[in-house]
Amino acid sequence: MTVRTRFAPSPTGYLHVGGARTALFNWLYARRHGGKFILRIEDTDEKRNTAEAHQVIYDGLKWLGLDWDEGPDMGGDYGPYRQSERSQIYAGHVYEDGGSIRFRSPRKPVVLEDMVCGRIEFDMSNPATHPDMTIRRPDGSFIFHFVNVVDDIEMKLTHVIRGEDHLSNTPKHIELYNALGEKPPVFGHIPLILNHEGKKLSKRDGGSSITYFMEHGYAPEAVANYLCLLGWSPGENREKLTMEEILALFDIDKINRRNAIFDLDKCFWLNGQHILSMGFDRFVELAKPFVEKAGIAYGSEAALLAALTIVKPKVKHLSDVPDWIGFLFTEEFAFDPEAVEKSLKKAGAAGRLQALIAALTKLEDWSHASLEAALRETATTLGVKTGELVHPARVAVSGRSVGPGLYEMFVVLGKERTLARFARAASMAAA
RNA sequence: GACCCUAUCGUCCAGCGGUUAGGACACUGCCCUUUCACGGCGGUAACACGGGUUCGAAUCCCGUUAGGGUCGCCA
Numbered sequence A: 001m002t003v004r005t006r007f008a009p010s011p012t013g014y015l016h017v018g019g020a021r022t023a024l025f026n027w028l029y030a031r032r033h034g035g036k037f038i039l040r041i042e043d044t045d046e047k048r049n050t051a052e053a054h055q056v057i058y059d060g061l062k063w064l065g066l067d068w069d070e071g072p073d074m075g076g077d078y079g080p081y082r083q084s085e086r087s088q089i090y091a092g093h094v095y096e097d098g099g100s101i102r103f104r105s106p107r108k109p110v111v112l113e114d115m116v117c118g119r120i121e122f123d124m125s126n127p128a129t130h131p132d133m134t135i136r137r138p139d140g141s142f143i144f145h146f147v148n149v150v151d152d153i154e155m156k157l158t159h160v161i162r163g164e165d166h167l168s169n170t171p172k173h174i175e176l177y178n179a180l181g182e183k184p185p186v187f188g189h190i191p192l193i194l195n196h197e198g199k200k201l202s203k204r205d206g207g208s209s210i211t212y213f214m215e216h217g218y219a220p221e222a223v224a225n226y227l228c229l230l231g232w233s234p235g236e237n238r239e240k241l242t243m244e245e246i247l248a249l250f251d252i253d254k255i256n257r258r259n260a261i262f263d264l265d266k267c268f269w270l271n272g273q274h275i276l277s278m279g280f281d282r283f284v285e286l287a288k289p290f291v292e293k294a295g296i297a298y299g300s301e302a303a304l305l306a307a308l309t310i311v312k313p314k315v316k317h318l319s320d321v322p323d324w325i326g327f328l329f330t331e332e333f334a335f336d337p338e339a340v341e342k343s344l345k346k347a348g349a350a351g352r353l354q355a356l357i358a359a360l361t362k363l364e365d366w367s368h369a370s371l372e373a374a375l376r377e378t379a380t381t382l383g384v385k386t387g388e389l390v391h392p393a394r395v396a397v398s399g400r401s402v403g404p405g406l407y408e409m410f411v412v413l414g415k416e417r418t419l420a421r422f423a424r425a426a427s428m429a430a431a
Numbered sequence B: 001g002a003c004c005c006u007a008u009c010g011u012c013c014a015g016c017g018g019u020u021a022g023g024a025c026a027c028u029g030c031c032c033u034u035u036c037a038c039g040g041c042g043g044u045a046a047c048a049c050g051g052g053u054u055c056g057a058a059u060c061c062c063g064u065u066a067g068g069g070u071c072g073c074c075a
Helices: A017-032 A051-064 A087-091 A144-154 A164-179 A210-215 A220-229 A243-249 A264-277 A280-294 A301-311 A318-329 A337-344 A349-361 A368-382 A386-398 A406-413 A415-428
Strands: A004-007 A036-039 A110-114 A118-122 A134-136 A159-163 A186-190
Touching: A004 A017, A004 A159, A017 A036, A017 A051, A017 A159, A017 A186, A017 A220, A017 A243, A051 A210, A051 A220, A087 A144, A110 A164, A110 A186, A134 A144, A144 A164, A159 A164, A164 A186, A210 A220, A220 A243, A220 A264, A280 A301, A280 A318, A301 A318, A301 A406, A318 A406, A337 A386, A337 A415, A349 A368, A349 A386, A349 A415, A368 A386, A368 A406, A386 A406, A386 A415, A406 A415
Parallel strands: A004 A036, A159 A186
Antiparallel strands: A110 A118
């Protein structure tokens, strides 16, 4: 039997991180077991059903690195994959017409063997606690519980991994499977993601939508990694994992049953870790769109790559890259008043910069090692600490007190531009 | 209210009958250092409570409390 899992979002206009994690777990389960991962859009509620809302789902999943084998955009053997196009299929399962239709519960105990929660027995005998559910409205449209079950049957899904908010609905779904003469799939109800107040993460909470991470310069692999860690652990205190590692280690049996609070701080940290360890090509791939969007006139590709190289070890948000490299491509960069005050306006700064200009002008080998040696030697000659040269030089060249390595900046700027910036700064510096 | 799930540092995750209760984020002290980061070495900080079972319980059972979820002609 081929494993078939699915992600069945409703197009609400944004992809919730909880939904994204559900998709991720389903995807992982399918990929681990050589199965298929299906995307089905539950758009029966037409008033919030727009093309843009569908696109947000596609974009979010693709961004996270999740691919699907069947879906509305690509078709498949069990389509259509939009519920709004499946009315005839649903109608084929009921025969009465007129008025709303309810499903009569057999009122027998229902036992659920959940992959995550274990065995749960539901007592369905009390109609007050478990009222017969409506499956079709008077206008002929069908209700979630019914279409969800029918679609899962029709699409031959074998495993349903979903949020724990569906746990209490599951006995109803099982009754439906039984009534339709079908064997229920294997269920796995994963814990929910909560906000800092311990409530369900809502639209208003920062980082509740995948779009947030796309826009704020997160690496997809970092977000996927973080999402996995909510409710799951590979053991051995491992945390930073690549997708390949997650795929190799992921095990649905090891998912815990506690709701987890979403911690943007930790996701941020993980993002920095991933950026630090990713290959340079990947970094360029992820950073370049932000550079383009910011409209930085970086000239040649080689110049951009040189800039990105010296900045990669420092970047925590890919969206910060333009700010990190901007000063390298223009003489119009801003001077941070505080940095100017602290380094350039310090007594003797102008003289020290002049000394540095003199020393570096003579330098033929404009390399990191040679530059460092020259600067240190100048400091010795002047009888000052290296910092007395380093700090004004940094501000002279970049306008601020924080940035990439000093000599790296010199090298990227080249001799001429570096010395010109020194000269300009010397004129604004204190004698 | 009824039903279901859950309960280890502020947060995430380990722990599955015998541990000085471990790791990570955050906070913080020191070191490294040309800035900022990174990194290294430390620190603060937890088994919700009450009963059992057991020689022994964070681990098993029951109860209480707390939190979450579900009880729609939303999905």
